Amino acid sequence: MESFEQHRGHLTAVATRILGPGGDAEDAVQETWLRFERADTADVENLRGWLTTVVSRICLDQLRSRTARREDLVDHHLERPTEDPTPEDDAVLAEAVGSAMQTVLDELTPPERVAFVLHDLFAVSFDEIAALLDRSPAATRQLASRARRRIRGTTPATAPGREVVDAFLRAARAGELDTLIALLDPDVVLRADATTAAMGPAPLLIGPQDVANRFNGGAQSAKLMIVDGIAGAAWMHRGEARVVFDFTVIDGRIVAIDLLADPEVLAGLVLEPA
Structure with a gap:
Protein backbone atom coordinates (compact mmCIF):
# COMPACT_ATOMS: atom_id res chain seq x y z
CA MET A 1 0.00 0.00 0.00
CA GLY A 153 1.32 26.15 -33.30
CA THR A 154 4.67 27.81 -32.68
CA THR A 155 7.27 29.50 -34.87
CA PRO A 156 10.99 28.71 -34.61
CA ALA A 157 11.47 31.87 -32.54
CA THR A 158 8.89 30.76 -29.96
CA ALA A 159 9.55 27.00 -29.96
CA PRO A 160 9.23 25.47 -26.49
CA GLY A 161 12.55 24.93 -24.74
CA ARG A 162 14.53 27.13 -27.15
CA GLU A 163 16.24 29.26 -24.49
CA VAL A 164 17.15 26.23 -22.37
CA VAL A 165 18.53 24.19 -25.27
CA ASP A 166 20.44 27.17 -26.66
CA ALA A 167 21.98 27.83 -23.23
CA PHE A 168 22.89 24.15 -22.91
CA LEU A 169 24.65 24.03 -26.27
CA ARG A 170 26.57 27.23 -25.55
CA ALA A 171 27.66 25.93 -22.14
CA ALA A 172 28.72 22.61 -23.69
CA ARG A 173 30.90 24.30 -26.32
CA ALA A 174 32.47 26.57 -23.69
CA GLY A 175 33.14 23.71 -21.26
CA GLU A 176 31.03 25.30 -18.52
CA LEU A 177 30.29 22.19 -16.47
CA ASP A 178 28.45 23.91 -13.62
CA THR A 179 26.09 25.63 -16.06
CA LEU A 180 25.37 22.34 -17.81
CA ILE A 181 24.52 20.65 -14.52
CA ALA A 182 22.25 23.54 -13.51
CA LEU A 183 20.24 23.14 -16.72
CA LEU A 184 19.66 19.43 -16.14
CA ASP A 185 16.91 17.83 -14.07
CA PRO A 186 18.15 15.67 -11.15
CA ASP A 187 16.69 12.62 -12.91
CA VAL A 188 17.84 13.50 -16.43
CA VAL A 189 18.48 10.64 -18.85
CA LEU A 190 20.53 10.56 -22.04
CA ARG A 191 19.44 7.84 -24.47
CA ALA A 192 21.16 6.88 -27.72
CA ASP A 193 19.38 4.78 -30.33
CA ALA A 194 21.13 1.69 -31.72
CA THR A 195 22.49 3.54 -34.75
CA THR A 196 23.99 6.31 -32.60
CA ALA A 197 25.36 3.85 -30.06
CA ALA A 198 27.16 2.03 -32.87
CA MET A 199 29.10 5.26 -33.44
CA GLY A 200 30.47 5.15 -29.91
CA PRO A 201 28.19 6.99 -27.41
CA ALA A 202 26.91 5.02 -24.43
CA PRO A 203 23.30 3.89 -25.00
CA LEU A 204 22.16 5.24 -21.62
CA LEU A 205 23.42 7.76 -19.08
CA ILE A 206 21.47 8.76 -15.97
CA GLY A 207 21.97 11.79 -13.74
CA PRO A 208 23.20 15.35 -14.33
CA GLN A 209 26.86 14.65 -13.61
CA ASP A 210 27.27 11.90 -16.19
CA VAL A 211 25.16 13.67 -18.80
CA ALA A 212 26.99 16.97 -18.29
CA ASN A 213 30.37 15.22 -18.52
CA ARG A 214 29.29 13.66 -21.82
CA PHE A 215 28.64 17.10 -23.36
CA ASN A 216 31.24 19.19 -21.53
CA GLY A 217 33.54 20.73 -24.14
CA GLY A 218 31.61 18.99 -26.93
CA ALA A 219 28.67 19.71 -29.24
CA GLN A 220 31.00 21.92 -31.29
CA SER A 221 29.31 20.96 -34.54
CA ALA A 222 25.76 20.68 -33.21
CA LYS A 223 23.37 23.28 -34.60
CA LEU A 224 20.32 24.56 -32.74
CA MET A 225 17.30 23.28 -34.66
CA ILE A 226 13.54 23.06 -34.29
CA VAL A 227 12.65 19.36 -34.23
CA ASP A 228 8.96 18.66 -34.81
CA GLY A 229 8.02 22.01 -33.33
CA ILE A 230 10.24 22.00 -30.25
CA ALA A 231 13.83 23.07 -29.67
CA GLY A 232 16.55 20.52 -30.35
CA ALA A 233 19.84 20.23 -32.18
CA ALA A 234 21.41 18.30 -35.03
CA TRP A 235 24.81 17.30 -36.31
CA MET A 236 24.71 18.08 -40.01
CA HIS A 237 26.86 16.60 -42.78
CA ARG A 238 26.64 18.01 -46.30
CA GLY A 239 23.33 19.63 -45.51
CA GLU A 240 21.72 16.51 -44.05
CA ALA A 241 21.08 15.68 -40.40
CA ARG A 242 23.10 12.66 -39.36
CA VAL A 243 22.35 12.78 -35.62
CA VAL A 244 19.45 14.66 -34.06
CA PHE A 245 19.47 15.70 -30.40
CA ASP A 246 15.87 15.47 -29.23
CA PHE A 247 15.49 17.45 -25.98
CA THR A 248 12.60 17.15 -23.53
CA VAL A 249 12.35 20.28 -21.36
CA ILE A 250 9.94 20.49 -18.44
CA ASP A 251 9.71 23.43 -16.05
CA GLY A 252 12.87 25.03 -17.42
CA ARG A 253 15.10 21.98 -17.05
CA ILE A 254 16.19 19.24 -19.43
CA VAL A 255 14.75 15.92 -18.31
CA ALA A 256 15.74 13.81 -21.33
CA ILE A 257 17.99 13.94 -24.38
CA ASP A 258 17.52 11.35 -27.12
CA LEU A 259 20.29 10.91 -29.70
CA LEU A 260 18.69 9.78 -32.96
CA ALA A 261 20.48 8.50 -36.05
CA ASP A 262 18.17 5.76 -37.31
CA PRO A 263 17.48 6.68 -40.97
CA GLU A 264 13.80 5.70 -40.65
CA VAL A 265 13.35 7.98 -37.65
CA LEU A 266 15.29 10.88 -39.20
CA ALA A 267 13.24 10.63 -42.39
CA GLY A 268 10.08 11.25 -40.41
CA LEU A 269 11.30 14.30 -38.48
CA VAL A 270 10.47 17.86 -39.48
CA LEU A 271 13.61 19.96 -38.99
CA GLU A 272 13.70 23.74 -39.23
CA PRO A 273 16.57 26.16 -38.68
CA ALA A 274 16.27 27.91 -35.33
Missing part, protein backbone atom coordinates in the same frame (compact mmCIF):
# COMPACT_ATOMS: atom_id res chain seq x y z
CA GLU A 2 2.73 2.46 1.01
CA SER A 3 4.72 1.83 -2.16
CA PHE A 4 1.66 2.62 -4.29
CA GLU A 5 0.82 5.76 -2.31
CA GLN A 6 4.30 7.11 -3.00
CA HIS A 7 3.35 7.27 -6.69
CA ARG A 8 -0.34 8.19 -6.42
CA GLY A 9 0.29 11.89 -7.09
CA HIS A 10 2.25 11.09 -10.24
CA LEU A 11 -0.39 8.64 -11.47
CA THR A 12 -3.15 11.19 -10.83
CA ALA A 13 -1.20 13.78 -12.82
CA VAL A 14 -0.74 11.36 -15.75
CA ALA A 15 -4.40 10.31 -15.78
CA THR A 16 -5.59 13.90 -15.46
CA ARG A 17 -3.45 15.08 -18.38
CA ILE A 18 -4.60 12.23 -20.60
CA LEU A 19 -8.29 12.17 -19.67
CA GLY A 20 -8.96 15.59 -18.17
CA PRO A 21 -9.78 16.17 -14.50
CA GLY A 22 -12.66 14.52 -12.71
CA GLY A 23 -14.13 11.10 -12.19
CA ASP A 24 -12.55 9.38 -15.20
CA ALA A 25 -9.01 10.17 -14.02
CA GLU A 26 -9.85 9.13 -10.47
CA ASP A 27 -11.36 5.87 -11.74
CA ALA A 28 -8.22 5.16 -13.77
CA VAL A 29 -6.00 5.58 -10.70
CA GLN A 30 -8.32 3.39 -8.63
CA GLU A 31 -8.26 0.67 -11.29
CA THR A 32 -4.46 0.92 -11.31
CA TRP A 33 -4.48 0.34 -7.56
CA LEU A 34 -6.67 -2.77 -7.98
CA ARG A 35 -4.33 -4.19 -10.63
CA PHE A 36 -1.34 -3.40 -8.43
CA GLU A 37 -2.96 -5.32 -5.57
CA ARG A 38 -3.55 -8.37 -7.78
CA ALA A 39 -0.12 -8.35 -9.44
CA ASP A 40 3.16 -9.79 -8.19
CA THR A 41 5.48 -6.78 -8.33
CA ALA A 42 8.25 -8.18 -6.17
CA ASP A 43 10.64 -8.37 -9.12
CA VAL A 44 9.64 -5.03 -10.68
CA GLU A 45 12.74 -2.83 -10.62
CA ASN A 46 11.05 0.41 -11.68
CA LEU A 47 7.66 0.48 -9.95
CA ARG A 48 6.93 4.06 -11.03
CA GLY A 49 7.45 3.10 -14.67
CA TRP A 50 5.35 -0.06 -14.28
CA LEU A 51 2.48 1.89 -12.70
CA THR A 52 2.73 4.61 -15.35
CA THR A 53 2.32 1.97 -18.06
CA VAL A 54 -0.68 0.43 -16.29
CA VAL A 55 -2.51 3.71 -15.75
CA SER A 56 -1.73 4.81 -19.32
CA ARG A 57 -3.21 1.59 -20.74
CA ILE A 58 -6.35 2.14 -18.68
CA CYS A 59 -6.58 5.75 -19.89
CA LEU A 60 -6.05 4.63 -23.49
CA ASP A 61 -8.95 2.19 -23.18
CA GLN A 62 -11.13 4.95 -21.75
CA LEU A 63 -10.22 7.29 -24.60
CA ARG A 64 -11.07 4.64 -27.17
CA SER A 65 -14.38 4.02 -25.43
CA ARG A 66 -15.14 7.75 -25.54
CA THR A 67 -14.33 7.88 -29.22
CA ALA A 68 -16.57 4.90 -29.91
CA ARG A 69 -19.43 6.62 -28.07
CA ARG A 70 -18.62 9.91 -29.81
CA GLU A 71 -18.71 11.80 -26.57
CA ASP A 72 -18.23 15.54 -26.60
CA LEU A 73 -14.88 16.16 -24.89
CA VAL A 74 -14.58 19.87 -25.59
CA ASP A 75 -15.89 20.86 -22.15
CA HIS A 76 -12.98 19.21 -20.35
CA HIS A 77 -10.29 21.67 -19.26
CA LEU A 78 -6.70 21.20 -18.23
CA GLU A 79 -6.56 22.35 -14.64
CA ARG A 80 -4.80 21.55 -11.38
CA PRO A 81 -5.95 18.44 -9.53
CA THR A 82 -7.71 19.46 -6.33
CA GLU A 83 -5.70 17.33 -3.89
CA ASP A 84 -2.01 17.63 -3.02
CA PRO A 85 -0.52 19.16 -6.20
CA THR A 86 2.76 17.47 -7.12
CA PRO A 87 5.88 18.79 -8.88
CA GLU A 88 4.57 17.05 -11.99
CA ASP A 89 1.43 19.18 -11.77
CA ASP A 90 3.44 22.38 -11.55
CA ALA A 91 5.63 21.39 -14.50
CA VAL A 92 2.67 20.53 -16.68
CA LEU A 93 0.76 23.66 -15.74
CA ALA A 94 3.77 25.80 -16.56
CA GLU A 95 3.97 24.21 -20.01
CA ALA A 96 0.39 23.59 -20.95
CA VAL A 97 -2.33 25.40 -19.00
CA GLY A 98 -5.29 26.68 -20.96
CA SER A 99 -8.57 25.59 -22.42
CA ALA A 100 -7.34 26.30 -25.97
CA MET A 101 -4.71 23.59 -25.71
CA GLN A 102 -7.18 21.19 -24.12
CA THR A 103 -9.63 21.71 -26.96
CA VAL A 104 -6.97 20.70 -29.46
CA LEU A 105 -5.90 17.81 -27.22
CA ASP A 106 -9.45 16.52 -27.27
CA GLU A 107 -9.38 16.45 -31.07
CA LEU A 108 -6.40 14.07 -31.21
CA THR A 109 -6.77 10.34 -31.71
CA PRO A 110 -6.30 8.29 -28.51
CA PRO A 111 -2.81 7.05 -29.54
CA GLU A 112 -1.71 10.59 -30.50
CA ARG A 113 -2.94 11.95 -27.21
CA VAL A 114 -1.25 9.27 -25.11
CA ALA A 115 2.03 9.54 -27.04
CA PHE A 116 2.12 13.33 -26.71
CA VAL A 117 1.20 13.47 -23.01
CA LEU A 118 3.55 10.71 -21.90
CA HIS A 119 6.55 11.94 -23.90
CA ASP A 120 6.23 15.72 -23.87
CA LEU A 121 4.75 16.17 -20.40
CA PHE A 122 6.27 13.24 -18.50
CA ALA A 123 9.44 12.39 -20.48
CA VAL A 124 8.52 8.73 -21.02
CA SER A 125 10.73 7.25 -23.74
CA PHE A 126 9.27 6.40 -27.14
CA ASP A 127 10.42 2.79 -26.69
CA GLU A 128 8.22 2.48 -23.60
CA ILE A 129 5.28 4.25 -25.25
CA ALA A 130 5.67 2.07 -28.35
CA ALA A 131 5.26 -1.08 -26.24
CA LEU A 132 2.15 0.42 -24.66
CA LEU A 133 0.59 1.35 -28.01
CA ASP A 134 1.79 -1.77 -29.85
CA ARG A 135 3.58 0.37 -32.43
CA SER A 136 7.19 0.73 -33.49
CA PRO A 137 9.21 3.50 -31.78
CA ALA A 138 9.41 5.33 -35.13
CA ALA A 139 5.63 5.19 -35.61
CA THR A 140 5.09 6.29 -32.02
CA ARG A 141 7.39 9.26 -32.53
CA GLN A 142 5.28 10.21 -35.54
CA LEU A 143 2.12 10.10 -33.45
CA ALA A 144 3.63 12.48 -30.92
CA SER A 145 5.03 14.71 -33.67
CA ARG A 146 1.64 15.10 -35.34
CA ALA A 147 0.04 15.88 -32.02
CA ARG A 148 2.76 18.35 -31.11
CA ARG A 149 2.47 20.28 -34.37
CA ARG A 150 -1.29 20.60 -33.93
CA ILE A 151 -1.02 21.69 -30.31
CA ARG A 152 2.00 23.95 -30.29
Whole structure:
Protein backbone atom coordinates (compact mmCIF):
# COMPACT_ATOMS: atom_id res chain seq x y z
CA MET A 1 0.00 0.00 0.00
CA GLU A 2 2.73 2.46 1.01
CA SER A 3 4.72 1.83 -2.16
CA PHE A 4 1.66 2.62 -4.29
CA GLU A 5 0.82 5.76 -2.31
CA GLN A 6 4.30 7.11 -3.00
CA HIS A 7 3.35 7.27 -6.69
CA ARG A 8 -0.34 8.19 -6.42
CA GLY A 9 0.29 11.89 -7.09
CA HIS A 10 2.25 11.09 -10.24
CA LEU A 11 -0.39 8.64 -11.47
CA THR A 12 -3.15 11.19 -10.83
CA ALA A 13 -1.20 13.78 -12.82
CA VAL A 14 -0.74 11.36 -15.75
CA ALA A 15 -4.40 10.31 -15.78
CA THR A 16 -5.59 13.90 -15.46
CA ARG A 17 -3.45 15.08 -18.38
CA ILE A 18 -4.60 12.23 -20.60
CA LEU A 19 -8.29 12.17 -19.67
CA GLY A 20 -8.96 15.59 -18.17
CA PRO A 21 -9.78 16.17 -14.50
CA GLY A 22 -12.66 14.52 -12.71
CA GLY A 23 -14.13 11.10 -12.19
CA ASP A 24 -12.55 9.38 -15.20
CA ALA A 25 -9.01 10.17 -14.02
CA GLU A 26 -9.85 9.13 -10.47
CA ASP A 27 -11.36 5.87 -11.74
CA ALA A 28 -8.22 5.16 -13.77
CA VAL A 29 -6.00 5.58 -10.70
CA GLN A 30 -8.32 3.39 -8.63
CA GLU A 31 -8.26 0.67 -11.29
CA THR A 32 -4.46 0.92 -11.31
CA TRP A 33 -4.48 0.34 -7.56
CA LEU A 34 -6.67 -2.77 -7.98
CA ARG A 35 -4.33 -4.19 -10.63
CA PHE A 36 -1.34 -3.40 -8.43
CA GLU A 37 -2.96 -5.32 -5.57
CA ARG A 38 -3.55 -8.37 -7.78
CA ALA A 39 -0.12 -8.35 -9.44
CA ASP A 40 3.16 -9.79 -8.19
CA THR A 41 5.48 -6.78 -8.33
CA ALA A 42 8.25 -8.18 -6.17
CA ASP A 43 10.64 -8.37 -9.12
CA VAL A 44 9.64 -5.03 -10.68
CA GLU A 45 12.74 -2.83 -10.62
CA ASN A 46 11.05 0.41 -11.68
CA LEU A 47 7.66 0.48 -9.95
CA ARG A 48 6.93 4.06 -11.03
CA GLY A 49 7.45 3.10 -14.67
CA TRP A 50 5.35 -0.06 -14.28
CA LEU A 51 2.48 1.89 -12.70
CA THR A 52 2.73 4.61 -15.35
CA THR A 53 2.32 1.97 -18.06
CA VAL A 54 -0.68 0.43 -16.29
CA VAL A 55 -2.51 3.71 -15.75
CA SER A 56 -1.73 4.81 -19.32
CA ARG A 57 -3.21 1.59 -20.74
CA ILE A 58 -6.35 2.14 -18.68
CA CYS A 59 -6.58 5.75 -19.89
CA LEU A 60 -6.05 4.63 -23.49
CA ASP A 61 -8.95 2.19 -23.18
CA GLN A 62 -11.13 4.95 -21.75
CA LEU A 63 -10.22 7.29 -24.60
CA ARG A 64 -11.07 4.64 -27.17
CA SER A 65 -14.38 4.02 -25.43
CA ARG A 66 -15.14 7.75 -25.54
CA THR A 67 -14.33 7.88 -29.22
CA ALA A 68 -16.57 4.90 -29.91
CA ARG A 69 -19.43 6.62 -28.07
CA ARG A 70 -18.62 9.91 -29.81
CA GLU A 71 -18.71 11.80 -26.57
CA ASP A 72 -18.23 15.54 -26.60
CA LEU A 73 -14.88 16.16 -24.89
CA VAL A 74 -14.58 19.87 -25.59
CA ASP A 75 -15.89 20.86 -22.15
CA HIS A 76 -12.98 19.21 -20.35
CA HIS A 77 -10.29 21.67 -19.26
CA LEU A 78 -6.70 21.20 -18.23
CA GLU A 79 -6.56 22.35 -14.64
CA ARG A 80 -4.80 21.55 -11.38
CA PRO A 81 -5.95 18.44 -9.53
CA THR A 82 -7.71 19.46 -6.33
CA GLU A 83 -5.70 17.33 -3.89
CA ASP A 84 -2.01 17.63 -3.02
CA PRO A 85 -0.52 19.16 -6.20
CA THR A 86 2.76 17.47 -7.12
CA PRO A 87 5.88 18.79 -8.88
CA GLU A 88 4.57 17.05 -11.99
CA ASP A 89 1.43 19.18 -11.77
CA ASP A 90 3.44 22.38 -11.55
CA ALA A 91 5.63 21.39 -14.50
CA VAL A 92 2.67 20.53 -16.68
CA LEU A 93 0.76 23.66 -15.74
CA ALA A 94 3.77 25.80 -16.56
CA GLU A 95 3.97 24.21 -20.01
CA ALA A 96 0.39 23.59 -20.95
CA VAL A 97 -2.33 25.40 -19.00
CA GLY A 98 -5.29 26.68 -20.96
CA SER A 99 -8.57 25.59 -22.42
CA ALA A 100 -7.34 26.30 -25.97
CA MET A 101 -4.71 23.59 -25.71
CA GLN A 102 -7.18 21.19 -24.12
CA THR A 103 -9.63 21.71 -26.96
CA VAL A 104 -6.97 20.70 -29.46
CA LEU A 105 -5.90 17.81 -27.22
CA ASP A 106 -9.45 16.52 -27.27
CA GLU A 107 -9.38 16.45 -31.07
CA LEU A 108 -6.40 14.07 -31.21
CA THR A 109 -6.77 10.34 -31.71
CA PRO A 110 -6.30 8.29 -28.51
CA PRO A 111 -2.81 7.05 -29.54
CA GLU A 112 -1.71 10.59 -30.50
CA ARG A 113 -2.94 11.95 -27.21
CA VAL A 114 -1.25 9.27 -25.11
CA ALA A 115 2.03 9.54 -27.04
CA PHE A 116 2.12 13.33 -26.71
CA VAL A 117 1.20 13.47 -23.01
CA LEU A 118 3.55 10.71 -21.90
CA HIS A 119 6.55 11.94 -23.90
CA ASP A 120 6.23 15.72 -23.87
CA LEU A 121 4.75 16.17 -20.40
CA PHE A 122 6.27 13.24 -18.50
CA ALA A 123 9.44 12.39 -20.48
CA VAL A 124 8.52 8.73 -21.02
CA SER A 125 10.73 7.25 -23.74
CA PHE A 126 9.27 6.40 -27.14
CA ASP A 127 10.42 2.79 -26.69
CA GLU A 128 8.22 2.48 -23.60
CA ILE A 129 5.28 4.25 -25.25
CA ALA A 130 5.67 2.07 -28.35
CA ALA A 131 5.26 -1.08 -26.24
CA LEU A 132 2.15 0.42 -24.66
CA LEU A 133 0.59 1.35 -28.01
CA ASP A 134 1.79 -1.77 -29.85
CA ARG A 135 3.58 0.37 -32.43
CA SER A 136 7.19 0.73 -33.49
CA PRO A 137 9.21 3.50 -31.78
CA ALA A 138 9.41 5.33 -35.13
CA ALA A 139 5.63 5.19 -35.61
CA THR A 140 5.09 6.29 -32.02
CA ARG A 141 7.39 9.26 -32.53
CA GLN A 142 5.28 10.21 -35.54
CA LEU A 143 2.12 10.10 -33.45
CA ALA A 144 3.63 12.48 -30.92
CA SER A 145 5.03 14.71 -33.67
CA ARG A 146 1.64 15.10 -35.34
CA ALA A 147 0.04 15.88 -32.02
CA ARG A 148 2.76 18.35 -31.11
CA ARG A 149 2.47 20.28 -34.37
CA ARG A 150 -1.29 20.60 -33.93
CA ILE A 151 -1.02 21.69 -30.31
CA ARG A 152 2.00 23.95 -30.29
CA GLY A 153 1.32 26.15 -33.30
CA THR A 154 4.67 27.81 -32.68
CA THR A 155 7.27 29.50 -34.87
CA PRO A 156 10.99 28.71 -34.61
CA ALA A 157 11.47 31.87 -32.54
CA THR A 158 8.89 30.76 -29.96
CA ALA A 159 9.55 27.00 -29.96
CA PRO A 160 9.23 25.47 -26.49
CA GLY A 161 12.55 24.93 -24.74
CA ARG A 162 14.53 27.13 -27.15
CA GLU A 163 16.24 29.26 -24.49
CA VAL A 164 17.15 26.23 -22.37
CA VAL A 165 18.53 24.19 -25.27
CA ASP A 166 20.44 27.17 -26.66
CA ALA A 167 21.98 27.83 -23.23
CA PHE A 168 22.89 24.15 -22.91
CA LEU A 169 24.65 24.03 -26.27
CA ARG A 170 26.57 27.23 -25.55
CA ALA A 171 27.66 25.93 -22.14
CA ALA A 172 28.72 22.61 -23.69
CA ARG A 173 30.90 24.30 -26.32
CA ALA A 174 32.47 26.57 -23.69
CA GLY A 175 33.14 23.71 -21.26
CA GLU A 176 31.03 25.30 -18.52
CA LEU A 177 30.29 22.19 -16.47
CA ASP A 178 28.45 23.91 -13.62
CA THR A 179 26.09 25.63 -16.06
CA LEU A 180 25.37 22.34 -17.81
CA ILE A 181 24.52 20.65 -14.52
CA ALA A 182 22.25 23.54 -13.51
CA LEU A 183 20.24 23.14 -16.72
CA LEU A 184 19.66 19.43 -16.14
CA ASP A 185 16.91 17.83 -14.07
CA PRO A 186 18.15 15.67 -11.15
CA ASP A 187 16.69 12.62 -12.91
CA VAL A 188 17.84 13.50 -16.43
CA VAL A 189 18.48 10.64 -18.85
CA LEU A 190 20.53 10.56 -22.04
CA ARG A 191 19.44 7.84 -24.47
CA ALA A 192 21.16 6.88 -27.72
CA ASP A 193 19.38 4.78 -30.33
CA ALA A 194 21.13 1.69 -31.72
CA THR A 195 22.49 3.54 -34.75
CA THR A 196 23.99 6.31 -32.60
CA ALA A 197 25.36 3.85 -30.06
CA ALA A 198 27.16 2.03 -32.87
CA MET A 199 29.10 5.26 -33.44
CA GLY A 200 30.47 5.15 -29.91
CA PRO A 201 28.19 6.99 -27.41
CA ALA A 202 26.91 5.02 -24.43
CA PRO A 203 23.30 3.89 -25.00
CA LEU A 204 22.16 5.24 -21.62
CA LEU A 205 23.42 7.76 -19.08
CA ILE A 206 21.47 8.76 -15.97
CA GLY A 207 21.97 11.79 -13.74
CA PRO A 208 23.20 15.35 -14.33
CA GLN A 209 26.86 14.65 -13.61
CA ASP A 210 27.27 11.90 -16.19
CA VAL A 211 25.16 13.67 -18.80
CA ALA A 212 26.99 16.97 -18.29
CA ASN A 213 30.37 15.22 -18.52
CA ARG A 214 29.29 13.66 -21.82
CA PHE A 215 28.64 17.10 -23.36
CA ASN A 216 31.24 19.19 -21.53
CA GLY A 217 33.54 20.73 -24.14
CA GLY A 218 31.61 18.99 -26.93
CA ALA A 219 28.67 19.71 -29.24
CA GLN A 220 31.00 21.92 -31.29
CA SER A 221 29.31 20.96 -34.54
CA ALA A 222 25.76 20.68 -33.21
CA LYS A 223 23.37 23.28 -34.60
CA LEU A 224 20.32 24.56 -32.74
CA MET A 225 17.30 23.28 -34.66
CA ILE A 226 13.54 23.06 -34.29
CA VAL A 227 12.65 19.36 -34.23
CA ASP A 228 8.96 18.66 -34.81
CA GLY A 229 8.02 22.01 -33.33
CA ILE A 230 10.24 22.00 -30.25
CA ALA A 231 13.83 23.07 -29.67
CA GLY A 232 16.55 20.52 -30.35
CA ALA A 233 19.84 20.23 -32.18
CA ALA A 234 21.41 18.30 -35.03
CA TRP A 235 24.81 17.30 -36.31
CA MET A 236 24.71 18.08 -40.01
CA HIS A 237 26.86 16.60 -42.78
CA ARG A 238 26.64 18.01 -46.30
CA GLY A 239 23.33 19.63 -45.51
CA GLU A 240 21.72 16.51 -44.05
CA ALA A 241 21.08 15.68 -40.40
CA ARG A 242 23.10 12.66 -39.36
CA VAL A 243 22.35 12.78 -35.62
CA VAL A 244 19.45 14.66 -34.06
CA PHE A 245 19.47 15.70 -30.40
CA ASP A 246 15.87 15.47 -29.23
CA PHE A 247 15.49 17.45 -25.98
CA THR A 248 12.60 17.15 -23.53
CA VAL A 249 12.35 20.28 -21.36
CA ILE A 250 9.94 20.49 -18.44
CA ASP A 251 9.71 23.43 -16.05
CA GLY A 252 12.87 25.03 -17.42
CA ARG A 253 15.10 21.98 -17.05
CA ILE A 254 16.19 19.24 -19.43
CA VAL A 255 14.75 15.92 -18.31
CA ALA A 256 15.74 13.81 -21.33
CA ILE A 257 17.99 13.94 -24.38
CA ASP A 258 17.52 11.35 -27.12
CA LEU A 259 20.29 10.91 -29.70
CA LEU A 260 18.69 9.78 -32.96
CA ALA A 261 20.48 8.50 -36.05
CA ASP A 262 18.17 5.76 -37.31
CA PRO A 263 17.48 6.68 -40.97
CA GLU A 264 13.80 5.70 -40.65
CA VAL A 265 13.35 7.98 -37.65
CA LEU A 266 15.29 10.88 -39.20
CA ALA A 267 13.24 10.63 -42.39
CA GLY A 268 10.08 11.25 -40.41
CA LEU A 269 11.30 14.30 -38.48
CA VAL A 270 10.47 17.86 -39.48
CA LEU A 271 13.61 19.96 -38.99
CA GLU A 272 13.70 23.74 -39.23
CA PRO A 273 16.57 26.16 -38.68
CA ALA A 274 16.27 27.91 -35.33
